[in-house]
Amino acid sequence: MFPAALFGGDSRPDSTLIETDHAYQEFEIVVSGEYQGIESSIELYGDYINSLVKAETHNASRADRMAEIRASDSNGENQKRAQALYDYLDGEATVGERFVVTFPDARLRDSDEALASRVTPPRLLRSTTGETIGRAAQDDDGNVFRWESAVPRLSARISHPWPPLGTTGPFNPNETLLAAGGDGGTDSPTVNVGPLLDPARNDNEHDGVSIANGAVTGFTWDERGSWGEETRVGAARLTPMLVASVSAQPEGCPEPIPALLFVQRVRHEGQCIYVGGWTINDNALYQDSVTILAAETAPEVVAVALEEPDENDGEDIRQAILSELDTERCDERCRLGSVTYDGEVGEDGTLNEAVEQFLPAAYGDGKKRRLLANDVWESAGGRDNRTSVQGMVVPLNPPIVHVDYPAAATCRPCETWYCWLPCPSTNLVPAVNNISSR
DSSP: OOOOEEEEOSSSOOEEOEEEEEEEEEEEEEEEEETTEEEEEEEEEEEEEEEEEEEEEETTTTBBSHHHHHHHHHSSSSHHHHHHHHHTTTEEEEEEEEEEEEEEEOTTTTTBBBBHHHSSSHHHHHHSSSOHHHHHHHOOOOTEEEEEEEEOOSSSSSEESSSSSTHHHHHHHOOOOOEEEOOSSSOEEEEEHHHHHGGGGGSSSEEEEETTTTTTEOOOGGSSSOOOOOOOETTTTOOOOEEEEEEEEOOTTTSOOOEEEEEEEETTEEEEEEEEEEOOOHHBBBEEEEEEEEEOSSOOOEEEEOGGGGGGOHHHHHHHHHHHSSSTTTOOOHTTTTOOEEEEEEETTOHHHHTTTTTTTGGGGGHHHHHHHHHHHTTOHHHHEEEEEEEEEEEEOOOOOEEEOOOHHHHOOOOOEEEEEOOOOOOOHHHHHHHGGG
């Protein structure tokens, strides 16, 4: 039962990965305030879902970094850690995870104070990962709101920053490519964000990158008291996507995996929708592999219109989603949803045709595809003695499906001191994710 989820795609092409093992939980938020001299509090309910991305024999066709690790490892400890991780990735391994948190966009009556303004990026990530994000002390603000029941955490153990300051561990961060949906003022929409993602390599000036409308800038968590300027896309308002370098250790994994963490806030129809997750960083693990983050200008919010929750089955919801995605504003990449490409990215210095559909629409231009191909090969170590490059193309902001009920069914007048728009529950998650297996 869930009011919002990521769209899982309407097909699953070869060499792709989809989310599985969905876990859902409802949680409570207690909002406190004062109205006409009287202090009071109210309990609101939110929803959380996370899903895993799994791969079989992820090492296949990739060249590990054991030789360079052995060359720089005096006591053999890093070799043991690296080998344990490669052994894990040889089986059925978790290589990514996504989550969606949804709760009402509540605010105190006769006040500009909104619940959304108190749920900052470090606070949300501290709740969902259990990790203190940022180096400054974080105020609990218990007089405004608190998680009555803890927001469920990602199943993987997240550590930030990666690599730990002053160390590199068995892996070096190498380079990461970002395929941003807009030009950002350049001929190519591809931006190399490797140096910005690693504080140790950028003199601690940046903890990660902020992506908004194709523009990529560095940021620090300690300055993130808000999500940043919102952009209106249709009926939704979206903040920049925040990306940081972390390590992720899934259940059953013996060692942390070099990974990329991402998170964004969307406001739509009286609801705050927080979307994010992590993905394995192939660049740090393999010599001939590259990680491409496919960042569209903004995710599409698909409003699924339902009359009453009990009157719509899974097929109704699937058809409503696909109908919305058939509009002109949704391109082929949009219809692939959260499907991740995992396979051969380039051959003999070019991009494979199979991977092009997984890139943002800006890469329909031949010149930009050629520039991306050049960046892919340089990131993977050049063309010397190499005929192909493996890797992953990970969609940062696939379409978000949000249940949209008639106003008469959802709008409630303001109570004594607070206002909010509840979203009735419906069996949305199976309908969203079953599409990719049809």
